[in-house]
């Protein structure tokens with residue numbers, strides 16, 4: 001009976017990050033604090049609004065974009081983020097946030113005949129489902145050592161042990177969920193092994209502009225791997241660095257494709273057409289204005305740097321206040337980068353129930369939710385909940 005199929009349908013648990021976000025929204029306590037979903041907020045806890053975007057006009061044109069997105073957007077994207085790639089050496093497609101760039105990458109890798117991808121452990125939880133649903137098996141390499149809250153000593157060894165022609169996934173900067181990136185010596189070592197093993201890279205860039213001192217800093221991994229000559233699929237998101245979240249804009253760029261650019265392009269067009277038909281316009285018109293106007297582009301980068309410096313300042317204060325309370329596991333928070341730190345020691349249920357502080361069960365803290373106004377309250381709650 002066909003109804004049985006409906007009744008026996010697999011039941012999936014609610015997404016851990018969106019579930020915490022929903023509960024936060026439903027909580028009526030005034031003093032609640034959102035340290036969960038990866039968004040950047042202002043002092044009042046509302047989504048950050050870029051001052052440099054205040055006078056941008058919204059385009060009223062609602063005609064369809066080409067299947068793979070706005071050519072001007074892609075041109076300006078390459079100029080700003082991939083200046084080290086000669087013209088014609090990158091194939092890009094506009095995507096629905098960084099998430100769809102991830103999904104399209106999985107689909108393209110599948111079409112290229114790959115069966116498996118290696119992600120760091122831990123990784124953004126959605127990576128695992130996206131690539132599984134895209135048709136690839138997913139394995140994880142020991143990336144992070146929670147005892148010392150740094151890169152695991154085993155990581156390079158595990159990369160060394162990968163079979164030839166494997167796909168290695170890395171976060172470009174501000175690793176989600178740990179805030180711990182490879183240092184330059186570790187990156188050089190990965191690249192060296194990558195050349196020997198002919199690795200293909202899936203690089204996920206969701207936090208560019210929010211980690212180092214400049215876009216150039218944050219794109220270092222992409223530049224160095226590009227120069228090594230190995231194939232790259234780069235997923236880029238504008239959600240956090242332009243505060244566009246719900247407008248959903250990202251880009252997938254493929255590089256070092258050995259002269260197969262036209263085929264890559266036709267495959268990506270086919271994959272987009274057979275899933276979402278064509279790219280969406282609203283956010284791409286907006287981002288195109290930012291990237292094509294030198295004055296706004298500069299102001300945007302200055303504002304990003306101010307946000308990044310504020311995140312670092314809050315990390316330092318948070319870390320020092322935890323240590324002052326004898327909480328030693330907070331020490332490394334000040335040496336990490338980007339939006340997140342992973343603190344599994346936190347009693348997330350108690351913090352939520354007794355103090356209205358929302359953190360996903362794995363203890364991934366969004367540092368952007370910490371403010372001068374709530375820091376003492378948060379630290380006090382952490383101390384009381386761990387007694």
Ligand SMILES: Cc1ncc(COP(=O)(O)O)c(C=O)c1O
Nearest residue numbers: 038097098099124176206237239
């Ligand atoms: C590592 C990583 N990749 C991709 C994404 C997806 O971003 P978007 O919201 O643009 O789809 C995120 C968002 O949290 C992320 O953390």
